[in-house]
Amino acid sequence: MKYYKLEYDLLNHKETGTQFQCVNGYFGDIQSAIFPMEGKIDFEFDLPEPILENKAKPTTLLNAVFISNQFLVFKDYFLDFLKKFNVGEHQTWKIIVHHNHNILSDYSLFSLSYPKQRELIDFKKSSFYLGKYSDHKYVGNDIIISDYDNYLSTLEVLKSGNDNFLKYKKIVLDLRSVQTDMFKLCIDPLGGYYVSEKLKTSIKEKRFTGITFKEIEGINNKIEVVYQ
Numbered sequence: 308m309k310y311y312k313l314e315y316d317l318l319n320h321k322e323t324g325t326q327f328q329c330v331n332g333y334f335g336d337i338q339s340a341i342f343p344m345e346g347k348i349d350f351e352f353d354l355p356e357p358i359l360e361n362k363a364k365p366t367t368l369l370n371a372v373f374i375s376n377q378f379l380v381f382k383d384y385f386l387d388f389l390k391k392f393n394v395g396e397h398q399t400w401k402i403i404v405h406h407n408h409n410i411l412s413d414y415s416l417f418s419l420s421y422p423k424q425r426e427l428i429d430f431k432k433s434s435f436y437l438g439k440y441s442d443h444k445y446v447g448n449d450i451i452i453s454d455y456d457n458y459l460s461t462l463e464v465l466k467s468g469n470d471n472f473l474k475y476k477k478i479v480l481d482l483r484s485v486q487t488d489m490f491k492l493c494i495d496p497l498g499g500y501y502v503s504e505k506l507k508t509s510i511k512e513k514r515f516t517g518i519t520f521k522e523i524e525g526i527n528n529k530i531e532v533v534y535q
Contacts, residue, residue: 322364336354365404367516475496485503488506
């Protein structure tokens with residue numbers, strides 16, 4: 308079964324009203340570093356309140372520039388629709404959205420609790436090398452990464468050098484074992500949410516708005532996907 312990246316339909320102004328639906332609002336804690344990369348959010352936090360641009364239309368998937376791709380903002384009816392699918396453990400938080408001096412109370416933050424980079428990225432077959440912030444063309448030594456834990460520890464080591472960071476020549480995404488209709492990745496260049504062909508087809512049939520899909524291989528020509 309093929310998978311696709313679920314994204315806000317940035318260029319469909321007829322449907323969304325404007326390119327960026329929300330650039331302002333009350334941020335709350337949404338940009339803080341308190342959120343775990345993996346696991347449930349088991350504490351209360353100050354919720355954001357997006358303020359939509361005047362021309363923006365309140366679509367099913369809402370674009371709020373200041374909310375990271377760790378979260379999505381959906382209409383509540385879309386969350387009811389998702390109950391028919393296997394999307395894994397997730398959390399939702401009701402939020403207030405402001406639009407043309409009105410309050411929209413039918414939106415929620417959505418987050419999958421457990422991203423899947425540990426299980427789905429084949430680090431041994433992927434290729435990494437050393438880069439420099441001061442020179443984007445610099446190609447340093449190859450760095451062998453054995454697994455996700457080794458990836459995280461390598462990032463920590465590189466933090467001690469002000470000018471060094473990890474770059475990739477190839478990322479291999481192994482989707483042969485995926486059973487769910489949605490998963491999340493939190494790793495460059497694959498950060499975001501992905502849906503099965505089954506869920507993608509149903510979303511399009513229901514004509515939910517503000518949503519588009521991208522072939523994973525189309526995100527970046529350095530990404531290789533294994534389905535079989």
